[in-house]
Amino acid sequence: MKTREILKELPYWNNLTQWEKELVAGNTVVRTYEKGEILHGRGESCMGMLHILSGSVRVHMISDEGREITLFHLNQGDSCILSASCSISQITFETHMVAMEDTEVMVVNSGIYSALMEQNLNVRCFTYELATRRFSTVVWVMQQILFKGLDCRLAGFLLESCAESGKDEVTMTQEEIAREINSAREAVARMMKIFSRDGLIEVKRGLIIIKDKRGLETIVNK
Numbered sequence: 766m767k768t769r770e771i772l773k774e775l776p777y778w779n780n781l782t783q784w785e786k787e788l789v790a791g792n793t794v795v796r797t798y799e800k801g802e803i804l805h806g807r808g809e810s811c812m813g814m815l816h817i818l819s820g821s822v823r824v825h826m827i828s829d830e831g832r833e834i835t836l837f838h839l840n841q842g843d844s845c846i847l848s849a850s851c852s853i854s855q856i857t858f859e860t861h862m863v864a865m866e867d868t869e870v871m872v873v874n875s876g877i878y879s880a881l882m883e884q885n886l887n888v889r890c891f892t893y894e895l896a897t898r899r900f901s902t903v904v905w906v907m908q909q910i911l912f913k914g915l916d917c918r919l920a921g922f923l924l925e926s927c928a929e930s931g932k933d934e935v936t937m938t939q940e941e942i943a944r945e946i947n948s949a950r951e952a953v954a955r956m957m958k959i960f961s962r963d964g965l966i967e968v969k970r971g972l973i974i975i976k977d978k979r980g981l982e983t984i985v986n987k
Contacts, residue, residue, distance in 0.1 A: 769790050771795070771818065771871060772786070772789065772790055772793065772871075774816065774818065774842075774871070775789070775816055775844075775871070775873070776816075776844060776891060777881075777885075777887055777888050777891045780885065780887035780888065780891075781881070781885065781888070782885075785881060785884075785885060788877060788880075788881075789873060789877060789881070792873065792874035792876075792877040793871060793872065793873045793874070794871070794872050795818070795869065795870070795871050795872075796869070796870055796872060797867070797868070797869045797870075798820075798864040798867070798868045798869075798870070799864065799867055800864055800865065800866045800867055800868075801863065801864065802863070802864050803861065803862070803863050803864075804822060804862040804863065804864060804868075804870070805860070805861060805862040806861050806862075811875040812872060812875070813872040813873050813874050813875045813878065814844065814845075814846065814872065814873040814875065814878040815839075815844065815845045815862075815870050815871070815872050816843070816844045816845075816870065816871045816872075816873075817839050817840060817841050817842065817843045817844075817845075817868065817869075817870055818841065818869040818870060818871055819841050819867075819868065819869045820840075820841070820864060820865070820866050820867055820868025820869060820870075821838055821839065821840050821841075821864070821865040821866050821868060822838065822839040822845075822862050822863065822864055822865065822868060822870075823835060823838055823862070823863050823865050823944075824836045824837050824838070824839060824845065824847065824860050824861070824862050825860065825861050825862075825863075825944075826859070826860055826861065827861055833861075833944055833947075834906070834910070834947050835906070835944055835945055835946075835947055836860065836899075836902065836903050836906055837899065837902045837903070837906070838865070839862075844895060845862075845899075846892055846895050846896050846899065847860045847899065906947070909946075909947075910947050915946075915948055915952055915953070915956055916956055916959075916960075916984050917984055917985055917987070918946045918947075918948070919942070919946055919948075919953065919956050919957075919960070920960075920965075920981040920982075920984040920985050921985045922942065922945060922946050923935055923966070923973065923975060923981060924975075924978065924981050924982065924985065927975055927978070933974065933975040933978070934972060934973060934974045934975060935972070935973040935975070936971060936972055937971070937973070938971050939953050939954050939957060942973075957973070960981075963977075963980065964976055964977055964980070965977045965980045965981055965984075966981075
């Protein structure tokens with residue numbers, strides 16, 4: 766698919782002038798990433814304003830000790846201002862982005878996007894609304910880490926994953942789940958054993974079968 770043919774998928778496209786549309790069209794690229802490939806990492810230059818055309822991206826932070834904290838996921842139709850943090854001087858923390866599956870993204874040059882923000886009120890409003898939503902998500906994640914026990918976070922994640930897939934099973938390794946709920950793999954493995962002992966789940970290699978949703982909901986709501 767040609768880049769010019771998919772530009773209208775940008776949420777703010779219809780609010781651009783014809784001159785601005787031409788400017789964006791000349792400064793936008795489409796990139797593809799394989800599952801597990803890094804889109805953006807520490808120390809890299811500003812990537813630009815990113816829009817997901819297909820696939821899924823995990824956005825996370827990495828501490829100096831190497832611990833990862835998952836902030837949120839980007840799916841088809843989502844945009845990410847953190848990849849263009851140089852466009853907003855108030856964003857000072859570094860994020861990492863990795864493809865969770867084969868992914869295609871559209872990237873608007875960061876300098877061009879900064880210019881759009883300066884001259885187009887609609888783009889500016891979209892940007893700050895998006896930044897506010899992402900910030901709210903990050904605050905929620907921090908609240909979960911600080912105030913929710915591992916049992917509650919794990920039970921909630923399992924239930925949410927089932928709701929998204931429509932199946933009573935989660936096809937993920939314990940290490941992958943640990944990254945998603947911001948815990949250590951060993952701690953997740955211990956909690957899985959407890960859940961299994963209590964008849965809430967059945968653990969297989971790379972697969973968790975949900976046996977008692979009501980029991981998991983009780984843990985979440987305690």
